[in-house]
Amino acid sequence: MALLEIRHIYKNFGGLRAIDDFSLEANAGEIHGIIGPNGAGKTTIFNTITGVYHPDQGEVWLDGNNITKLPQYKITHMGIGRTFQNIRIFKGLTVEENVMCAFDPQSKYSIIGGILPTPNRIREERRGRELTRQYLDVVGMLGYKDEKPENLSYGNQRKVEIARALICKPKVLLLDEPAAGLTPTEVSELTDLIRKISADFGFAILLIEHRLDLVMSISDTIHVQNFGKTIASGTAKEVQNDPAVIEAYLGAEE
Amino acid sequence: MKLFLYVLTQVCITLVSVCGIYILTGLTGMFSLGSAAFMAIGAYVSGLLVLKAGLNMYAAFAAAIIFSVGIGYVIGFPIVRLRRDYISLVTLGFGESIAQLILLLSQFTGGAFGLIGVPRRVNVWFTLISAVIVIAITAFFKTSKFGRQCIAVKSDELAAQAMGINASRVKMTAFLMSCALTSFAGCLYAFYVGYVGPTDFGWKKSADWVIMVFFGGVNSLTGSIFGGAFLTFLPQYMQALNKYRYIVYAVLVLIILNFKPNGVFGEWELSPRNLKRLFSPKKNRREDV
Numbered sequence: 001m002a003l004l005e006i007r008h009i010y011k012n013f014g015g016l017r018a019i020d021d022f023s024l025e026a027n028a029g030e031i032h033g034i035i036g037p038n039g040a041g042k043t044t045i046f047n048t049i050t051g052v053y054h055p056d057q058g059e060v061w062l063d064g065n066n067i068t069k070l071p072q073y074k075i076t077h078m079g080i081g082r083t084f085q086n087i088r089i090f091k092g093l094t095v096e097e098n099v100m101c102a103f104d105p106q107s108k109y110s111i112i113g114g115i116l117p118t119p120n121r122i123r124e125e126r127r128g129r130e131l132t133r134q135y136l137d138v139v140g141m142l143g144y145k146d147e148k149p150e151n152l153s154y155g156n157q158r159k160v161e162i163a164r165a166l167i168c169k170p171k172v173l174l175l176d177e178p179a180a181g182l183t184p185t186e187v188s189e190l191t192d193l194i195r196k197i198s199a200d201f202g203f204a205i206l207l208i209e210h211r212l213d214l215v216m217s218i219s220d221t222i223h224v225q226n227f228g229k230t231i232a233s234g235t236a237k238e239v240q241n242d243p244a245v246i247e248a249y250l251g252a253e254e
Numbered sequence: 255m256k257l258f259l260y261v262l263t264q265v266c267i268t269l270v271s272v273c274g275i276y277i278l279t280g281l282t283g284m285f286s287l288g289s290a291a292f293m294a295i296g297a298y299v300s301g302l303l304v305l306k307a308g309l310n311m312y313a314a315f316a317a318a319i320i321f322s323v324g325i326g327y328v329i330g331f332p333i334v335r336l337r338r339d340y341i342s343l344v345t346l347g348f349g350e351s352i353a354q355l356i357l358l359l360s361q362f363t364g365g366a367f368g369l370i371g372v373p374r375r376v377n378v379w380f381t382l383i384s385a386v387i388v389i390a391i392t393a394f395f396k397t398s399k400f401g402r403q404c405i406a407v408k409s410d411e412l413a414a415q416a417m418g419i420n421a422s423r424v425k426m427t428a429f430l431m432s433c434a435l436t437s438f439a440g441c442l443y444a445f446y447v448g449y450v451g452p453t454d455f456g457w458k459k460s461a462d463w464v465i466m467v468f469f470g471g472v473n474s475l476t477g478s479i480f481g482g483a484f485l486t487f488l489p490q491y492m493q494a495l496n497k498y499r500y501i502v503y504a505v506l507v508l509i510i511l512n513f514k515p516n517g518v519f520g521e522w523e524l525s526p527r528n529l530k531r532l533f534s535p536k537k538n539r540r541e542d543v
Contacts, residue, residue: 073416084413092409093402100402
């Protein structure tokens with residue numbers, strides 16, 4: 001059984017069929033790219049996996065557990081981390097606190113420790129801070145830990161978001177258009193980072209991306225979506241030559 | 255001097271409840287117009303327990319706070335699942351119904367006459383120490399995992415949940431903390447004034463507290479305390495203004511929100527590190543370059 005198994009999920013919004021029979025199997029260490037024109041239902045797939053919506057039909061299994069109907073925060077605890085298409089960093093917290101608050105659900109101290117500096121609190125806070133710094137170092141943002149995230153460049157905000165997802169200890173990492181709005185240098189930095197974390201942490205990565213060069217170069221398998229349907233899936237070479245894909249992207253030949 | 259001590263006591267009692275509102279509104283972004291009802295519950299329950307049941311004052315305080323938290327838990331269930339604007343409506347309704355309930359239960363509460371003859375066992379020093387302890391507790395809460403999660407939920411609830419934060423539970427924790435603190439303020443009030451009236455705890459009082467938090471800086475505990483202290487001192491020392499208190503309030507809040515949308519202090523907190531930064535601007539500038 002694969003690490004992540006998405007079995008024939010469907011999702012309708014009123015009359016709109018956002019996901020029409022999507023299936024995927026991902027194993028540890030693999031990178032899956034999901035591409036397709038705007039409105040093809042890519043982000044809806046991510047939102048359905050992470051529990052923002054629940055699918056109308058079909059199931060999502062993670063590491064042998066059915067996570068289809070779990071609330072969003074529990075799905076994260078089970079081992080799915082994500083970043084967002086339009087960056088969703090917490091304002092009012094520093095870079096370090098942003099990452100640390102994703103560790104906080106795992107932090108073990110009670111409300112007594114919430115209002116008094118108990119030894120337990122001090123120990124857990126230290127553990128959280130050390131882990132946070134470790135992950136900030138992985139994404140190369142340790143030097144910015146006391147900054148306000150909204151003052152950082154777009155690329156650096158993305159890295160903070162990735163660190164925040166990493167500290168949730170995911171088995172599967174979902175990256176929703178990580179290269180959107182980045183400069184070419186930032187894109188190549190990001191590509192290296194994704195390769196690096198994929199090799200170091202050995203989780204499965206699902207990647208939605210419009211930059212075909214990025215997707216084609218790092219994905220093991222590519223799924224092409226159009227109007228909610230999967231029109232092709234396979235390696236980069238296979239989908240590039242698929243007539244259905246060419247039709248969806250360039251239009252049919254007259 | 256006597257006036258000063260009287261006002262200081264008022265300020266300290268207000269600060270205890272403002273800390274509660276800071277946790278609820280400042281940290282978690284929930285607007286309550288019914289928080290004063292928890293002050294009423296604290297005042298009445300502690301007062302009644304001492305007057306009718308002859309309980310020790312401290313035990314009565316503890317019982318009143320636990321009772322308020324219990325009530326808060328029940329009405330918290332719908333509240334933490336609601337959107338921000340609806341929270342104000344539910345708490346407003348709750349607050350006004352508590353006021354009516356106090357009037358209706360007149361055989362216990364004294365109805366419109368209020369609760370008379372509560373022993374005046376709380377003095378200015380007691381309230382001062384209480385306020386300092388409550389402020390310390392609030393500061394610890396802010397820097398704990400609870401405080402961080404509250405800010406995350408306020409900033410972006412969906413992203414917070416995607417990071418494994420149980421948003422309903424975080425909001426419930428903040429709400430119950432706020433209930434406990436406002437209820438404690440009620441206990442102090444009852445045993446300082448010696449009288450509890452049913453009209454002392456309307457939605458205007460809750461709105462006052464929210465204004466204080468916003469005035470001082472909604473993201474800053476330092477600011478909220480400043481707001482609470484300043485806006486309580488001001489009307490007491492400008493007796494001539496007292497009639498126009500709400501106009502002064504409104505004008506001040508409008509001016510602040512217009513020119514400093516995040517309040518007087520914004521996000522700035524009084525801490526040794528921030529003070530050092532403030533007084534060594536040169537070093538700060540070098541770091542920026």
